[in-house]
Amino acid sequence: xxxxxxxxxxxxxxxxxxxxxxxxxxxxxxxxxxxxxxxxxxxxxxxxxxxxxxxxxxxxxxxxxxxxxxxxxxxxxxxxxxxxxxxxxxxxxxxxxxxxxxxxxxxxxxxxxxxxxxxxxxxxxxxxxxxxxxxxxxxxxxxxxxxxxxxxxxxxxxxxxxxxxxxxxxxxxxxxxxxxxxxxxxxxxxxxxxxxxxxxxxxxxxxxxxxxxxxxxxxxxxxxxxxxxxxxxxxxxxxxxxxxxxxxxxxxxxxxxxxxxxxxxxxxxxxxxxxxxxxxxxxxxxxxxxxxxxxxxxxxxxxxxxxxxxxxxxxxxxxxxxxxxxxxxxxxxxxxxxxxxxxxxxxxxxxxxxxxxxxxxxxxxxxxxxxxxxxxxxxxxxxxxxxxxxxxxxxxxxxxxxxxxxxxxxxxxxxxxxxxxxxxxxxxxxxxxxxxxxxxxxxxxxxxxxxxxxxxxxx
Numbered sequence: 001x002x003x004x005x006x007x008x009x010x011x012x013x014x015x016x017x018x019x020x021x022x023x024x025x026x027x028x029x030x031x032x033x034x035x036x037x038x039x040x041x042x043x044x045x046x047x048x049x050x051x052x053x054x055x056x057x058x059x060x061x062x063x064x065x066x067x068x069x070x071x072x073x074x075x076x077x078x079x080x081x082x083x084x085x086x087x088x089x090x091x092x093x094x095x096x097x098x099x100x101x102x103x104x105x106x107x108x109x110x111x112x113x114x115x116x117x118x119x120x121x122x123x124x125x126x127x128x129x130x131x132x133x134x135x136x137x138x139x140x141x142x143x144x145x146x147x148x149x150x151x152x153x154x155x156x157x158x159x160x161x162x163x164x165x166x167x168x169x170x171x172x173x174x175x176x177x178x179x180x181x182x183x184x185x186x187x188x189x190x191x192x193x194x195x196x197x198x199x200x201x202x203x204x205x206x207x208x209x210x211x212x213x214x215x216x217x218x219x220x221x222x223x224x225x226x227x228x229x230x231x232x233x234x235x236x237x238x239x240x241x242x243x244x245x246x247x248x249x250x251x252x253x254x255x256x257x258x259x260x261x262x263x264x265x266x267x268x269x270x271x272x273x274x275x276x277x278x279x280x281x282x283x284x285x286x287x288x289x290x291x292x293x294x295x296x297x298x299x300x301x302x303x304x305x306x307x308x309x310x311x312x313x314x315x316x317x318x319x320x321x322x323x324x325x326x327x328x329x330x331x332x333x334x335x336x337x338x339x340x341x342x343x344x345x346x347x348x349x350x351x352x353x354x355x356x357x358x359x360x361x362x363x364x365x366x367x368x369x370x371x372x373x374x375x376x377x378x379x380x381x382x383x384x385x386x387x388x389x390x391x392x393x394x395x396x397x398x399x400x401x402x403x404x405x406x407x408x409x410x411x412x413x414x415x416x417x418x419x420x421x422x423x424x425x426x427x428x429x430x431x432x433x434x435x436x437x438x439x440x441x442x443x444x445x446x447x448x449x450x451x452x453x454x455x456x457x458x459x
Contacts, residue, residue, distance in 0.1 A: 006186060008033040035186055035194040075260075079117025082268060082278045083110070085307075086240060086253050088261015091172070094211045095260060096204045098178075098233065100218045100226045101242035106251055106271055107217050109143065110242065111174055112136070113275050116145035118172055125170035129156030129180030129190075143275040156190060158183040158199045162206060169210075175203065176217040178232075197231060204235050233257060244271075245364040250285070251276065252365070255305075265305030283310035283421055286363040296383030298456075299423070300375035301396040301414040302367050308410065308417035310394060312362040313372070315379035320356040331361030333368070337376065340399060344377050347403030348449050350384065371408040373399035374427070377449070378456050387457055392424040395456070397432075403449045407431025415443065427455055 007016045010033055015026035023030050075090035084090045087097075101107045108131075115124050128136055133154045140146045153164055158181050165173055175181065181199040182190040189195070200216060207214035216236065218226050226232060226239075233239050237259040244251040253267040268279040279285055287299050287310050296315040301308060320326065329337050337359055344350050359376055361367055374397035382389050396414055398406040411432030418426050419441045426443050433445040446452045 006035055006037060009036045035188045035192070037185060037198060076122070078114045079120075080110075080114055080267075080278060081280075083114060083253065086255045086258075086261075086265045086267045087238065088255075088258055088265070091213050092237075092260045093171070093213060094208055095238065096207050096214045096216065096236040097238045097240065098216045098218055098226070098236040099240045099242060100220050102246075103219055104246070105242055105244060106269075106276060107242050108176055109139070109271075109275055110253070110269070111176060111215065111217060112139060113143060113145065115150055115172065115174060116140070116143075116148035119148050119150045122171045123151075123169065124172045125151045125153060125165060125168055125174070127153045127155065127161055127173065127175045129154075129175070130177060142273075156180045156182060158202060162202070165206065165212070170212060172213045172215070173203075173207070174215045174217070178203075178216045178218050200232055200235055243366075248364045250279070250363055262305050266307065266309075283308070283417060286311045286365060287421075295386055295388050296379050298375050298379045298382065298389050299394040300361075300367070300372055301394050301418055301426070302365075302369060302371060303408075303410045303414060306410075306413075308414045309365070310417065310421060311365050311367065313375045313379045314360050314362060315376070315383045316358045317352065317355050317380055317384040320354055322356075325352075325354060326356045326358070328356075328358045330359070331364070331366045332359055332372065332376065336370075336373070339401075340373055340377050341380070343399055343401060343403060343449065344381070348377075348381075348453055350381060352380070352384065355384065369408070370398040370406075371396045373397065374405065374449075374452060378452070381453060381457075385457070389456060390425060392422075393427070393456070394418045394423050394425075395427040395452075397427070397429040397446075397452070399449055405429040405446050405448060405452060412436060415441070427452055 007018060008020045009016045010024040010027060010029065013024060013027040015024060017033065020033050024032050075092055077084050077090045099107055115126055118124050133152045136152055137146065140148065151168060151170070153161065155161055178196055178200055179191045182195050183198055186194050186198060203214050203216065206212065220226055238255065239257040241254045241256055242251060243254065249271045251269045251271055255261070255263050255265050257263060268282040269276040270279055298313055300311050300313045302311055303309065327334060327338050337357065341352050341357065345352065357380060359379065374395050377399065378389060378395060396408060398408055400406050407429040411428065412434055415426060415436065419438050424442060426441055428443060428445055430445045430447045444455050446455060
């Protein structure tokens with residue numbers, strides 16, 4: 001077997017050096033040299049089985065677009081409907097999925113529950129580099145899946161894992177986690193940028209050439225990004241984030257990238273002492289109110305992917321003793337709040353320059369769409385005016401800088417979700433008004449912020 005050559009490449013300019021130094025000699029940047037492979041192993045590997053997966057796929061051929069087969073992509077379910085929703089309908093053979101999340105958020109629990117259901121009809125292999133087989137068995141007993149026909153491998157050496165995978169030929173291979181794996185071809189420690197990139201690249205190649213579904217579990221950094229090189233997200237077909245507040249029982253799984261389905265879909269789970277339970281009606285869960293007469297509260301009709309989601313937005317406005325009043329948001333864009341306060345001052349006549357403003361989305365949900373604008377401002381004005389909004393009213397709509405209420409996508413789906421949950425009144429943009437009629441729901445369409453404020457507070 002030919003000796004593998006490693007080099008140190010500068011992440012800033014791309015220059016390569018045979019040894020590590022603190023400063024790049026070409027561009028002068030400090031601490032930018034990362035270990036990389038200078039050449040791949042030859043096919044005369046000591047392990048002939050592994051050698052099949054060290055090279056590239058067979059040479060591709062040029063095809064005419066109109067002659068390319070467009071047969072439907074085969075899928076099969078994971079056993080968890082919420083997870084299937086996020087994946088776009090289920091797992092696709094040969095796909096590579098990256099599941100990220102904070103340590104302790106429940107990634108391993110989700111994977112173990114899903115694999116236990118998959119093992120009833122598919123050959124599965126669970127590779128754990130962080131825990132022993134005994135620890136996995138204890139978790140399985142707590143989750144009630146200890147009798148599942150699931151194969152376990154406690155190892156973190158890539159070459160050994162590939163040997164076992166070639167022998168057992170699993171249809172689904174899970175690696176928990178990618179940061180614990182290492183390859184003998186590199187000298188750096190597991191979890192380094194070079195090790196994560198190289199091990200992930202070879203696992204992706206293995207999955208594509210054998211048709212095996214590969215699920216890589218990864219941790220996230222303090223900034224919320226996946227630990228390791230950014231190229232890791234470009235290698236895989238699907239990137240999922242498992243998120244939620246540690247103090248909350250609810251967990252959300254969100255698709256950031258998906259080559260086989262829509263992005264920004266979410267699945268909702270509740271963490272219990274018996275593992276994760278699917279939440280089939282998350283809107284009813286997120287709008288439970290402890291008191292109906294509270295000010296500064298309004299129900300927002302949001303949309304995550306194709307799913308309408310009703311969440312409660314709460315605001316607190318109080319006299320500030322600071323020269324620069326605070327503007328704090330949880331689950332929303334802080335910069336957008338500052339913009340909306342300027343709009344309400346200019347076009348609705350409410351001056352909040354000397355007030356502290358705090359806005360929160362209940363349940364740990366993060367709302368990134370502009371359709372939340374109207375709900376944010378109505379909640380803020382409710383707290384500022386100390387006037388309660390009707391508990392059976394919901395709103396949605398984007399607010400422009402000129403004070404107009406702009407339409408948003410998915411208006412009809414949002415309206416149907418509101419009616420299904422028994423609300424009596426809904427304030428929407430004029431552009432989202434449709435011919436659909438409801439005998440139980442009063443739909444109020446508005447053009448401007450001033451109209452929306454009058455309708456909400458019945459002024």
